[in-house]
Amino acid sequence: KEKEKEKEKMCSGGTLSILRSDSYADLSQYRDQHFRGTRYEQERLLRKSCTLYVGNLSFYTTEEQIHELFGKSGDVKKIIMGLDKVKKTACGFCFVEYYARGDAENAMRYINGTRLDDRIIRTDWDAGFKEGRQYGRGRSGGQVRDEYRQDYDAGRGGYGKTVQCQ
Amino acid sequence: ETGQPHKRRRTSEPSEIEERLESLICRVGEKSTSSLESNLEGLAGVLEADLPNYKSKILRILCTVARLLPEKLTIYTTLVGLLNARNYNFGGEFVEAMIRQLKECLKVNMYNEAEYLVRFLSDLVNCHVIAAPSMVAMFENFVSVTQEEDVPQVRCDWYVFAFLSSLPWVGKELYEKKDAEIDRLLSHTESYLKRRQKIHIPMLQVWTADKPHPQEEASRLYLLYTYLDCLWAQIQKLKKDRWQERHILRPYLAFDSILCEALQHNLPPFTPPPHTEGSVYPMPRVIFRMFDYTDDPEGPVMPGSHSVERFVIEENLHCIIKSHWKERKTCAAQLLSYPGNNKIPLNYHIVEVIFAELFQLPSPPHIEVMYTALLIELCKLQPGSLPQVNKGHLLEVIMCWVFFVCFFGWLFFVFFSSFDRSDCLTQDLEKPKSKFVREVLEKCMRLSYHQRIIDIVPASFSVLSPANPVCIYKYGDESNRSLPGYTVALCLTIAIKNKASNDEIFNILKDVPNPNQDDDDDEGFTFNPLKIEVFVQTLLHLAAKSFSHSFSALAKFHEVFKALAESDEGKLHVLRVVYEVWKNHPQMIAVLVDKMIRTQIVDCAAVANWIFSSELAHDFTRFYVWEILHSTIRKMNKHVLKIHRELEETKARLARQHKRRDSDDDDDDDDRSSDREDGPLEEQIERLQEKVESAQSEQKNLFLVIFQVIMGDVFAASFVSWSCSCSEDMGRGLSFYLQHHQIIQQYMVTLENLLFTAELDHHILAVFQQFCALQA
Numbered sequence: 001k002e003k004e005k006e007k008e009k010m011c012s013g014g015t016l017s018i019l020r021s022d023s024y025a026d027l028s029q030y031r032d033q034h035f036r037g038t039r040y041e042q043e044r045l046l047r048k049s050c051t052l053y054v055g056n057l058s059f060y061t062t063e064e065q066i067h068e069l070f071g072k073s074g075d076v077k078k079i080i081m082g083l084d085k086v087k088k089t090a091c092g093f094c095f096v097e098y099y100a101r102g103d104a105e106n107a108m109r110y111i112n113g114t115r116l117d118d119r120i121i122r123t124d125w126d127a128g129f130k131e132g133r134q135y136g137r138g139r140s141g142g143q144v145r146d147e148y149r150q151d152y153d154a155g156r157g158g159y160g161k162t163v164q165c166q
Numbered sequence: 167e168t169g170q171p172h173k174r175r176r177t178s179e180p181s182e183i184e185e186r187l188e189s190l191i192c193r194v195g196e197k198s199t200s201s202l203e204s205n206l207e208g209l210a211g212v213l214e215a216d217l218p219n220y221k222s223k224i225l226r227i228l229c230t231v232a233r234l235l236p237e238k239l240t241i242y243t244t245l246v247g248l249l250n251a252r253n254y255n256f257g258g259e260f261v262e263a264m265i266r267q268l269k270e271c272l273k274v275n276m277y278n279e280a281e282y283l284v285r286f287l288s289d290l291v292n293c294h295v296i297a298a299p300s301m302v303a304m305f306e307n308f309v310s311v312t313q314e315e316d317v318p319q320v321r322c323d324w325y326v327f328a329f330l331s332s333l334p335w336v337g338k339e340l341y342e343k344k345d346a347e348i349d350r351l352l353s354h355t356e357s358y359l360k361r362r363q364k365i366h367i368p369m370l371q372v373w374t375a376d377k378p379h380p381q382e383e384a385s386r387l388y389l390l391y392t393y394l395d396c397l398w399a400q401i402q403k404l405k406k407d408r409w410q411e412r413h414i415l416r417p418y419l420a421f422d423s424i425l426c427e428a429l430q431h432n433l434p435p436f437t438p439p440p441h442t443e444g445s446v447y448p449m450p451r452v453i454f455r456m457f458d459y460t461d462d463p464e465g466p467v468m469p470g471s472h473s474v475e476r477f478v479i480e481e482n483l484h485c486i487i488k489s490h491w492k493e494r495k496t497c498a499a500q501l502l503s504y505p506g507n508n509k510i511p512l513n514y515h516i517v518e519v520i521f522a523e524l525f526q527l528p529s530p531p532h533i534e535v536m537y538t539a540l541l542i543e544l545c546k547l548q549p550g551s552l553p554q555v556n557k558g559h560l561l562e563v564i565m566c567w568v569f570f571v572c573f574f575g576w577l578f579f580v581f582f583s584s585f586d587r588s589d590c591l592t593q594d595l596e597k598p599k600s601k602f603v604r605e606v607l608e609k610c611m612r613l614s615y616h617q618r619i620i621d622i623v624p625a626s627f628s629v630l631s632p633a634n635p636v637c638i639y640k641y642g643d644e645s646n647r648s649l650p651g652y653t654v655a656l657c658l659t660i661a662i663k664n665k666a667s668n669d670e671i672f673n674i675l676k677d678v679p680n681p682n683q684d685d686d687d688d689e690g691f692t693f694n695p696l697k698i699e700v701f702v703q704t705l706l707h708l709a710a711k712s713f714s715h716s717f718s719a720l721a722k723f724h725e726v727f728k729a730l731a732e733s734d735e736g737k738l739h740v741l742r743v744v745y746e747v748w749k750n751h752p753q754m755i756a757v758l759v760d761k762m763i764r765t766q767i768v769d770c771a772a773v774a775n776w777i778f779s780s781e782l783a784h785d786f787t788r789f790y791v792w793e794i795l796h797s798t799i800r801k802m803n804k805h806v807l808k809i810h811r812e813l814e815e816t817k818a819r820l821a822r823q824h825k826r827r828d829s830d831d832d833d834d835d836d837d838r839s840s841d842r843e844d845g846p847l848e849e850q851i852e853r854l855q856e857k858v859e860s861a862q863s864e865q866k867n868l869f870l871v872i873f874q875v876i877m878g879d880v881f882a883a884s885f886v887s888w889s890c891s892c893s894e895d896m897g898r899g900l901s902f903y904l905q906h907h908q909i910i911q912q913y914m915v916t917l918e919n920l921l922f923t924a925e926l927d928h929h930i931l932a933v934f935q936q937f938c939a940l941q942a
Contacts, residue, residue, distance in 0.1 A: 067713060
């Protein structure tokens with residue numbers, strides 16, 4: 001045990017900043033505008049969070065697929081599927097919570113930016129799930145990005161909502 | 167100038183300068199508009215100018231890069247050489263600092279870092295910083311470790327390795343100056359290698375040599391715990407080639423005229439620190455090869471497996487991964503910009519090194535998913551140019567996907583390499599190849615969905631497609647109404663749909679007769695398999711929609727589960743019913759078992775018993791079963807470690823509290839007040855101690871269950887207790903052993919003959935014993 005402590009001292013006393021780089025696991029620029037609390041509190045929570053937001057999912061991607069993929073970086077505690085507020089069906093995002101932060105970090109490093117259901121998915125730190133956050137915030141009930149989208153995306157309900165209404 | 171502004175300037179500058187110095191030093195050697203030589207010369211000039219004010223910082227940075235950036239070894243030895251030529255004293259101080267650092271590393275069991283330091287020191291001979299005879303003297307002390315008595319073999323191994331592995335860099339120079347001494351060292355080494363114990367598991371020689379190869383290792387995939395022998399063969403060949411080594415980049419050659427004018431330093435006599443109880447040496451390494459000179463006939467030839475170039479390239483590529491594992495894009499870029507691209511088949515080396523890490527024992531140095539992400543980044547940077555292992559398959563697609571979906575990556579590689587598509591159809595479905603394909607397809611299905619797999623698998627392969635993962639509810643059909651418990655099942659279904667409470671459920675279940683006994687004892691819940699059957703079948707069926715639905719069901723009716731599964735038989739039966747319902751959906755079984763362990767509906771031993779039960783015998787070699795077993799073991803191990811840590815932390819808190827009290831000047835001899843302070847913590851420690859003991863006994867019990875099946879009762883008991891005495895972290899040791907056993911068991915050629923035979927177990931046990939003995 002003594003040796004472990006000395007070893008840690010040696011390692012921390014002599015590292016190089018180029019080797020400390022961990023850009024995939026760093027906080028992104030995004031901050032949830034609906035967060036209740038100070039910026040400081042939000043960032044504190046983000047830095048110790050075990051929960052990831054996962055975006056750009058297909059509407060048809062299941063919890064099982066997500067569990068299999070995200071299980072590669074560690075034991076998944078819980079998955080909460082994002083739902084359309086009106087239809088209560090999947091609307092292309094979810095939250096993945098791990099038991100250990102290290103496992104979430106590995107997901108950010110190695111699963112973020114890879115494919116699921118042939119779509120490049122995106123993960124980001126989340127301050128923690130709260131009831132109500134499983135719903136899309138777009139006016140039509142889905143995610144905001146699907147309100148104004150101009151392109152056709154078969155996995156996400158086709159055209160964006162505003163386009164559909166035209 | 168007085169006061170604040172002046173002060174501020176002084177405190178902010180030094181750290182900025184240190185950062186700048188570190189950045190300058192770390193970045194030398196990267197892509198630049200100027201040549202490496204002129205960059206080195208420029209940097210040497212800057213550092214020389216900064217020496218008067220920042221000498222200790224520069225020393226620290228240089229020592230750190232020597233330890234942490236071994237892939238740039240010769241760049242930094244050249245830099246030190248230039249500095250030494252300009253400032254002899256600095257050179258001396260650097261050497262002293264390096265020796266101090268080396269001693270520290272050895273003391274705290276940082277053997278990988280120590281190896282890089284030794285290599286750095288030896289390359290400093292090439293830069294005229296260190297005198298060759300003193301380096302030879304250090305190596306003499308290293309090799310004489312082999313004469314020590316009563317030390318672990320792995321200790322001797324490491325010192326021999328440290329000597330041999332430096333020779334590609336400095337062999338030529340040392341032999342020119344001290345050939346007799348080097349010859350003597352080599353001869354001592356040879357006799358050590360002859361007498362040291364070798365372990366190997368002559369694994370699966372699956373990769374059949376379908377091409378004629380003169381080399382004995384050609385196209386063979388096997389594990390050797392004789393990495394030293396491989397290096398020895400490489401050094402012997404190097405010597406035969408008169409120490410000509412052409413791969414290593416040596417910037418110091420360009421500065422020869424400057425460097426040979428420099429005065430050299432003598433290494434102080436270095437005695438390897440003695441072996442202590444706490445010394446932990448590196449595990450023997452595995453040499454893994456998958457390519458040879460016949461691969462990629464169009465491109466540059468792959469250095470032979472006994473060439474020293476192969477060793478150097480592999481070392482450097484491993485170091486690059488070690489430096490940049492957190493940054494997958496950077497890692498891929500750094501790997502692909504390894505120098506010598508047009509002379510060596512770099513892409514093949516990269517792929518081989520990645521697989522070598524994945525196959526490392528007991529486990530890869532980094533999480534498996536890192537390697538898949540890295541392969542994907544490599545493919546992005548070099549689309550279409552990664553090597554094809556087997557004609558007809560796009561390696562970049564299949565490899566990434568196979569690893570991404572599979573649990574035991576290396577086994578898949580093993581089978582993949584001999585994979586001839588039509589083979590698995592004509593043969594028995596139980597044959598390894600067919601099983602392999604089925605398991606791969608099942609894993610692929612987990613990441614997509616059943617219909618997709620059916621759609622993409624060619625018709626001729628459809629027999630290997632996975633089952634549709636639907637739940638099987640025995641009370642579902644009207645035609646089953648004669649089954650015992652059918653009406654209760656219907657009742658339960660309605661009740662649960664109407665949001666019944668646990669009490670209401672208990673009430674309904676009261677009416678279920680117990681096929682095991684004559685009089686129904688409904689006071690307690692003695693084991694009633696029919697009750698369990700009806701309840702679990704119905705609930706799981708109702709909650710079948712998704713994982714979340716099933717988890718909610720487990721949570722809502724936790725009380726009922728706990729009561730029904732109170733006894734060991736109850737736990738076992740719950741697991742059996744889960745299997746019956748979900749046997750088409752192994753992923754669901756795995757997550758349910760995980761949840762039930764975590765919510766203490768079943769315990770780890772029950773899961774082990776269930777896995778080894780006769781009902782599961784035909785599924786025994788399926789991956790999901792072992793996935794569950796390993797996950798269970800992991801949870802058990804994590805649990806034990808967690809409680810251990812809690813106990814240590816609480817003890818530390820108590821110690822700090824005592825220390826604080828002792829250091830107080832307060833002479834108040836009130837024993838009672840200090841007892842009162844200690845009270846709660848001491849109670850906590852006692853409780854945690856009990857928790858640790860009970861967790862450890864549960865862990866031991868789990869392994870006993872497993873090994874009883876594998877090797878019989880009597881043997882198991884003594885094996886487990888012997889393992890406990892061998893290694894502190896029994897959990898890890900036994901997990902490792904189990905992985906081996908499972909792998910050998912699953913994929914030996916004639917499964918039936920070797921399954922559970924005493925011979926197999928003794929063989930495996932012997933191997934494991936040897937392995938432990940290395941560390942003893």
